[in-house]
Amino acid sequence: MNCVNITAIIIVLGTAVVLPIAIVFLRLKSKMVSERNRKEIILAALEKNANIDVEELVRKMNAPGKLLKEKLLGKLTSGLVVSFIGIGLLATAGFVGYVGGSCPEDIYICGIAGAICLAVGMAFIISCFVGRKILAKEMEAEEQNLRQA
Numbered sequence: 001m002n003c004v005n006i007t008a009i010i011i012v013l014g015t016a017v018v019l020p021i022a023i024v025f026l027r028l029k030s031k032m033v034s035e036r037n038r039k040e041i042i043l044a045a046l047e048k049n050a051n052i053d054v055e056e057l058v059r060k061m062n063a064p065g066k067l068l069k070e071k072l073l074g075k076l077t078s079g080l081v082v083s084f085i086g087i088g089l090l091a092t093a094g095f096v097g098y099v100g101g102s103c104p105e106d107i108y109i110c111g112i113a114g115a116i117c118l119a120v121g122m123a124f125i126i127s128c129f130v131g132r133k134i135l136a137k138e139m140e141a142e143e144q145n146l147r148q149a
Contacts, residue, residue, distance in 0.1 A: 067146075068139045072128050079124025082117050089114030 038061060045052050066074075093111035096102045132139075 067142050068131075068135050069142070072131050072135075075124050075131070076128040079121045079126075079128060081121070082124060083121025086114045086117030086119070086121055089117060 041061070042054060042057060045057060046054070089110050091114075093107050093114055096110070097107045
């Protein structure tokens with residue numbers, strides 16, 4: 001094995017193995033610290049006032065989750081961004097292929113990556129519109145609950 005192959009293997013392993021494990025570890029650690037802080041706040045509130053309603057305090061401390069409309073808007077945004085990246089990669093592959101002077105393998109990789117990004121982006125966009133149609137009643141109910149509260 002030469003030095004280039006070892007470097008490539010290290011980069012692939014670092015990206016495919018170490019990075020996801022590090023991300024999961026950091027998210028779990030952050031969540032555990034957040035839960036510990038919440039417990040300390042509840043205990044401090046109980047020490048100061050023993051007659052406090054713990055359930056109401058916990059309800060007030062919980063951050064409200066995203067609405068269905070916000071989730072669908074996030075999917076639409078992600079879909080558009082990934083689609084534009086895919087279109088850009090496909091255009092780059094087409095331009096470099098037309099002009100020449102680049103390795104055909106690089107052009108193919110760029111084209112394949114662009115096609116994959118475009119397909120994923122289109123899946124997000126389709127998911128957004130289908131979800132909006134299917135979840136229309138639930139979104140209306142959420143909006144009515146927000147207006148009443």
